[in-house]
Amino acid sequence: MRKEERYTRKGGTMSIKTTVREGRYWNVHGQSCCIVAIITNPVDWAAYINGVPSNLQREEEAIEWVSKHGAKLSEADAHHFFPTIDLPYRP
DSSP states (O other), rough: EEEEEEETTTTTEEEEEEEEEEEEEEEEEEEEEEEEEEEEETTTEEEEEEEEEETOOOOHHHHHHHHHHHHEHHHHHHHHHHHHSSOOOOO
């Protein structure tokens, strides 16, 4: 899943492409959990985790929801789930 966001800085517009690199999603008996890596190319990245509300039916919806409402993982935990991302981890 990819999306582009525009930010305004000091009167000018700067384009930053934010990419959901990868999402890990589990669903067992209607209870689901998702881990998402968000990359701000070519600057940095961060990973987030959260349980997913039961009203979200699709994996894509779960990934989007966790990218907005998830708890940030520690750098060590994030690298465990996404070992191939070679950018600085967002503080």
